[in-house]
Amino acid sequence: MQHLMRDKVVIVTGAGSPAGIGLATAKAFAAAGARVAITDVAEGSAPRRARDIGDEVRGYTCDVTDRAACEALAEEVLDAWGRIDVLVNNAGITQSRKVMDIARADYDLLMDVNLRGALHMSQAVIPAMAARGSGSIVCIASVAAQRGGGFVGGSHYAASKGGVLGLVKGMARELGPQGIRVNAVNPGVIITDMNSRAFDEARRRQIVESIPLGRFGRPEDVAGVCLFLGSDLSAYMTGSEIDVNGGIHIH
Template identity: 45%
Template sequence: MTSPSTPSSPLSRSAVVTGAGSPRGIGRATAHALAAGGYDIAVIDIDESAAEDTAREVAGTHGVRTLGVAADVTDPEAVDTAVAAVEAELTPIGALVNNAGITSPTRFLDVSAEEWDRIFDVNVRGSFLVTRRIAPGMAERGFGRIVHLSSVSAERGGGVFGGVAYSAAKAALLGFSRALARELGPSGVTVNSVAPGLIDTDITAGRLDPERKAAMVADIPMGRTGTVTDVADVIAFLARPESEYLTGVTYDINGGSHIH
């Protein structure tokens, strides 16, 4: 655990961000944004050293308590162990951002059953397992902010970066969020989703040829790709205590490339 000399956050709550080890990813930017809002931060990533690196960086920048732990979010025992470590070391969990995910550009006629399952395991099963482990404590304490990372691909039917399996998995998260919002609302827990469009991250870097990227940017009214901060700031807004009347909502973060 990284524990600076400054006092614990005024919120006296922690935020768990999964898949936040990537240096240029949405998860790490979200950890910074939540820490800036006063949350202590727990980073859960399959790469332990990356999780610890994010935790150190966030603690050094914002002066909050942090913890980086390793876990495969598709493994219920690993999830339980990781969350138990967070509960033992940090303030009560008040926010959860299910950011861990993988993508695949494979066309449907070429996708194997194994790849389809792998995409759903990380994106959907992982979000389910982490949420199932954390949500009961939120409901018991009467406060919680859960945010799922979906995608514009789920709303427009692909055509951005991921293939059919990715679009289907991210669409499943929208249904999960909306139904869970109805269940947990009476307990003081909100559940929302964000649906980013083309965002400049480690996942997209180098995987789009310049011509295709230029064509995609030309179709964005704001004239640029999104940044991880564009997404993280919306997540931090949804995680505020003051955002208690927003639940079951999907926030589109795409620069106007998909308007509906």
């Protein structure tokens, strides 16, 4: 497994949280032999996490809502390592609002980070991938996009992640002839920094009882699927979405 991604260069966005999907994904790629660039909008958080993982991991501060910042990041990675093979669009936020309470600022914020951020970062790496004739883009969507929310996040969160699924399919269709694969991952209820305090004990028991596998998901559960989609093990997959939800939403 340590040679699965040898000589590959991977970017993972939103990887500054110590108990998040992004950091778990970065660790999985690093363990498979990749050189990994991790990003986060919080100043200094990604460089700190990178130092904890290993010598072949570098951390950068990047706001994915800023296309110029995304392009500058891609250039830094290319200057450092000469190539970009995989992008994992993980940066995202959630927000709980009833539909009548969603303000324009709330809607714009979630769309900017969750959907426009995925577009910006993809646009930043596509030229380098196209020049090599290969690449893999993995976008983290959500079970909320499939079932209209219902756990954490309001309708605008579900809409932003539904947009991610549409973006993935559109990019996969357009970029396939250039050798670039684009796929999505739909996590279910994964306990991370973002939602660890979202449920009281009664609600936690209620949700777990509805999950066929009998537990909440862990960031590592999603990371393994991202590694699969980024590697040649999934070489004939594009425009696909993989559910990582323990069976809470079977469709």
